[in-house]
Amino acid sequence: MKRIALAAAALAVALPVTLGFGATKVTGTVGPGFTIALKAKTLKAGTTTFTITDKADIHSFHLTGPGVNKVITGVAFQGTKTVTLTLKAGTYKFFCDLHPTELKGSFKVTG
Numbered sequence: 001m002k003r004i005a006l007a008a009a010a011l012a013v014a015l016p017v018t019l020g021f022g023a024t025k026v027t028g029t030v031g032p033g034f035t036i037a038l039k040a041k042t043l044k045a046g047t048t049t050f051t052i053t054d055k056a057d058i059h060s061f062h063l064t065g066p067g068v069n070k071v072i073t074g075v076a077f078q079g080t081k082t083v084t085l086t087l088k089a090g091t092y093k094f095f096c097d098l099h100p101t102e103l104k105g106s107f108k109v110t111g
Contacts, residue, residue, distance in 0.1 A: 023047040023084060030073065030096060031056025036103040038094055043109045049084045059103060065092030066109075 026048060028038035032055040052061045054073035061073045066088040073081050075098055089111040096103035 023049045025049045025051070028052045028061065028094070030054050030059045030061045030103065031078075034099065034102055036061065036094065036096060036105060038105055038107060040107045043087060043107060045087055045089050045109050045111050047084060048087050049082060051080060051082045053080045054078055058098065059096040060098065061094060062097050063092060063094045066090040068092065071097070 024043055024046065026038060026040045026043070028036075028050065030036045030052065036059070038050075050063070050072060052072045054061060054077055057076050057078050059073075060071060060075045060077075062071045063085075064070075068085055068087065070083065070085065072083055073079075087109045089109050091106055091108055093104065093106045095105070
């Protein structure tokens with residue numbers, strides 16, 4: 001019985017880490033016209049889950065910053081993708097690979 005209680009306690013501690021509980025959640029969009037947006041201006045460093053809805057097959061959603069260079073949605077992709085990343089303090093930029101001077105934005109991550 002003691003082993004079961006210890007195993008249950010260990011699982012209770014490990015489960016939130018394994019499943020990503022506590023991760024910051026951020027949503028963003030690209031398209032259908034010449035728009036790109038992320039609903040975040042300042043985030044705290046740590047685990048962040050990005051859910052990006054891509055409404056155009058002529059755009060992408062590319063995120064760069066300290067230790068991150070991630071194409072979340074490619075140019076031909078339309079739909080929704082979710083990725084979880086670990087963010088460090090600094091400035092992050094997001095943009096469309098085909099239209100980087102027109103479709104762009106940024107946010108800050110604090111320690």
